[in-house]
Amino acid sequence: MYRARFLQGAGYIMTVVVFTEKNKAASQIANILSGGKPDRKLVEGVPVYMFRRNGQEWQVMGLSGHIMGYDFPQELNNWRSVDPAILIDTRPIKTVTKKPFADAIISLAREADAIILACDFDREGENIGFEAKELASRVSRAPVKRARFSSLSDSEIIKAFDNPVEPDAAMAMSAEARQILDLKMGAAFTRYLTLAVRERARTKEILSIGPCQTPTCGFVYERDKAIKEFNPEDFWKIEALFHAKDMDFKGVHRAGNIKDKAKAAEIFDRIRAGKTGLVTKKSVTEIKTNAPYPLNTTEFLKRASKFLNISPESALEIAEQLYLNGFTSYPRTETNKYADDFDFKSKVIAFTSTEYRDHALAILSGGDIVVRNGIKDGHDHPPIHPIKAVAVKEVEKAVKTEGAGKIYDLIARHFLANLMPAALFEKTHLEITVEKELFDSSGSIMKNEGWMVVYPFETKNDKLLPDIKEQDEVKVKKLENIASKTTPPKHLTEAELLTLMDKHGIGTKATAPSHIETNKKRGYFETKGKTIVIQETGFILMDALSTSIPVVVKPEIRASIESLVQEVEDGSKDLEHAVAEGTELIKMMYSRLTESRDSIVSRLAGSINDGTATDDKKNYIGKCPDCGRVLRIISTEKGRFVGCTGYPQCRNSYPLPREGALSVLRSKNCKKGGAAVIKVGNKYCWAVGIGPCFACDLMKKCFPPEVVGPCPICDGEMCLVTTKDSRFLGCSNRCGRTQSLPQEGRLTVLERKCEVCGWKMIRIKEKDKEAIEKCVNRSCGKDQGKKRLST
DNA sequence: GCAAGGTC
Incomplete structure (x- = not known):
């Protein structure tokens, strides 16, 4: 600053250095601020964009997200010799992780008279800017300002750079608190658990725990546990098949699902002779279905999984490719609301020369364009939308990643759908009386396709009813009293998991897919098509943790760290206090982990090195209730019995009958708590730990003829x-x-x-x-x- | 070798 003022009189030109979050933003911002084409040079291999503006020399450089990161000091990196508890009390050290960027920052800073931080307008962006600020301060005393903008539009960028503000230290420090606490917890818990399990099971696998990955797994665990524990209940449903005006249609008795068999039978007896029904009520309502909100990242990933069967991980990767090739906008955004001055018209016009032509023309001919906007504004980027209007084939030619065309098509259609009117449905309800009992029939007809015309992903099948009026008579073709059972909940889909994570603030717009991947990599859960199913290790770990440290399995762990981080951002707590408090919290949880070491580890060890015992389908019985390992049939010269793989630590065993071929009935669960039901020869069944089934008063319930x-x-x-x-x-x-x-x-x-x-x-x-x-x-x-x- | 967050 000093130097600048001194030299300015002698024709000195001030140099303004700008740091953005990434190269792409740097080049765009340089384009906007220069009003033309800036020069480009490489500094330490990093692109820098240069131009003159207001008589100053501007140099804009993109970082690469975080270029610094925390880690523990070198001497703590030996897992075997360092007690993981030490990690909790150690302050990790921040070091440069991307040296060329650090060197480039320093090189630019030396010549800078003013520095402007221009990273994304969020917590991590502020922090990334401060990494550059810190490096620059080593060689420069130039003033540092902050340009805040929530989109890369010309007007907003110019406004932000003409009115720079002070950097927000509290906001930057809040991200610091998050990094330190996440690392302390993750490293200490992961090392402890991994080493403890290795004492009991031979494995090279890492068993990790973290404030995002573990609650993510927790969601899957909760659902699969509910499925496991589900007890089907009987119910009866009385259905009628009606006929009128050459058309069959169904009706359901108003009692719906009847749990009481006798009651269902009684109703059915009253009506079974019914030959006709009378329409006693008819109502017709019109229902409007609006287009979905514009796409933010979470919504985009959910739809890619649900409609296109593309995993969140690859959907984000494809969107990134589309973005880099200029087809679609930036894929990481929380915002589902377009800015007021967003230019829809020119984009729609561009679409008139593509396969979406008819839809684009329909929008243009409908008068003023009205957008269906969402309610979230993350002040970051606009909703994901097409930048270039092209044919899907052209996208596929330019972006070779599999699924690129499909993803573009989804984004393009979603964008157009947002500009189209609501879909209209006419819903009809009929009340039909048969022998004084009421039946309900409902139908639905699409009256106006609206946005759905461009959005084939949603199903919209009509359910038709005959055109009849009140007091009309209908024929009863069939009456049935249908016995059914309630069905267990379904496994979570990836889309549902993303919704849960989003709702509970697990991860950010960009990291949610990576937490899912981490759990898969650890063998905690796996994806089968669109659904997610917990695996043995994941189930046992979550089950064990939820008794000893329930907060870790629930979203609360993330929430408690987040609230500390938020306080730092608000300025109501300084970084040191927040880290100290968070450290105490982690310590408390850690001591719960060490207290329950034995029960957690013995159960986990079973799931890991007893793989062969579990795979031995013929002899596999189930989980040992004493130690959590594996019970199996053991045959020796002296006889046979059920024993535990935990022997000799675990001496749990059960007798078996001497004679007869044994086959384990996997579909039968002993209602008295037997470990398994085994068929003995063709004679009778035997419940492990209980005895022969013929001696059991529940025999008839378990084996109804x-x-x-x-x-x-x-x-x-x-x-x-x-x-x-x-x-x-x-x-x-x-x-x-x-x-x-x-x-x-x-x-x-x-x-x-x-x-x-x-x-x-x-x-x-x-x-x-x-x-x-x-x-x-x-x-x-x-x-x-x-x-x-x-x- | 450990977390989660950026970005490529």
Whole structure:
């Protein structure tokens, strides 16, 4: 500054140095501020853009995100010799991780008369700017200012650089607090757990814990636990098939899902003779469905997974490629709301020369363009939208990454959809009375496609009802009392997981996919198509942690660090106090971890080195309730029993019957808590730890005979009897009535009943043949009941 | 070798 003022009189030209978050931003900002084409040079291999502005020499350089990072001092890097607890009390050291950038900063700073930090307008951006500021301060006393802008539009950039503000130290320090606390916790917990498990199981795997990855896994665990613990309940549903005006349509009894079998039977008895129904009420309502909000990163990743089956990780990578090639806008944004002065019209016009032509023309002919805007404004970047209007083929030619065309298509269609009117549906509800009982039928017809015309990803099937009025009569074609069971919740999809993470503030717009990847890499969960399924190690770890340190498995861990970080940003707490408080918190959790070492480790060790025992399907019984390892059938010369792989530490064992071939019935769960149910020969079943099933009062509940229909000659029921080399139907009263069954193929008794005789239907699937469904009753003459299935 | 956050 001193030098500048002194030299200015002698024709000295002030040099303004600008640091942006990345090269792309540097070049764009230089373009805007220079009003033309800036010169470009390389400093230490880093591009710098130069131009004259207001009589000053400007030099704009892009950083590469963080160019510094925290780590522990060298001497703490030996996992074996350093107690992980020490890490918690050690202040990590910040060092340069990208030297060329640091060198370039220093080189530019030497010549600078003024420095402007121009990174993204968020916490990490402020912090990245401060990394440059700190390096510059080593060689320069030039004043440092901050340009704040939330998009790279000309007007906003010029405004930001004409009115620079003071850098926000509190905001920058808040990110510092996050980095330090994340590292302390992650490193200490991960090292401790990994080393503890290695004492018991031979593995090179790392078992990591972190304030984002662990709650992410926690979401998956909670869902899969609910699935595991789910108990199906019976319910009955009374359905009618109506007919009017040449059309069949369905109705459901108003009682919906009836849990009480007797009640369902009673209702069904009242109506079963009904031949006609009366339309007692009809209502028609019009429903508007708005286009979804513009795409921010989270929403984009969710839709790419849901509609295109592209994982969040690769969707973000593809979007990055599209962005770098100028097809779409910056993919990392929280904002789902366009700026007031956003120029939609010229973009839509550009689309008139692409395959989206018809949609673009429809928008242009609809008068003023109205955008369907969201409500989130992260003051960062505009929603993800197309920059260039091109054909999908051109995108695929330029960007070779698989899925690039599909992603572009989604972004383009979403953009156009945001400019189109709402879709209109007409929903019709009919109340139909049969024998004084009420049935409901509903239908839906699309009246106006609106934005959905350009958005084929959402399904919009019409459900039609005949055009009938109140007091019209309809024919009853069929009435059914359908027995069903409640179904367990479904596994989480990636889209749902992203929603949960977003809702609980786990990770940022750019990092959510990486936390999912980390968990996969660790073997905690895996993706099967769009759904996510927990794996043994992940389940046991989450299960163990949720009893000893529940906050770690829940989003609370992130929230408590976040609230400290927020206080630093607000200025209500300084960095040192926040780090001290956070450290105390981590210490408390760490001591819970060490206290429960044995229970966590013994269970985890089982999941890791007992892989072979688990894979031994023939002898695998289940988890040992004492130590969490693996129970299996052990046969010796002296006899056989169920024992634990944890032997000799764990001496848990259970007796088995001496005689008979054993086969574990995987689908049966012993209701008295037996570890598994084993079939002994063809005679009886045996619950491990409980004893023979025939001696159990719950036998009939666990092994209900498969009833297929009434016995034709007595009041008994015909049941499926399966022996080692045959299967047939026999009367439950043992009156002597039997019936043979097809002996070949896999036989399944279906819930559905034959429409003619009321016996159950069966399904036979022979190898290399199509499955056949037919009535099980040989005396039932109905051959039409036979149906070939496509499988 | 450990976390999470930037960016390529």
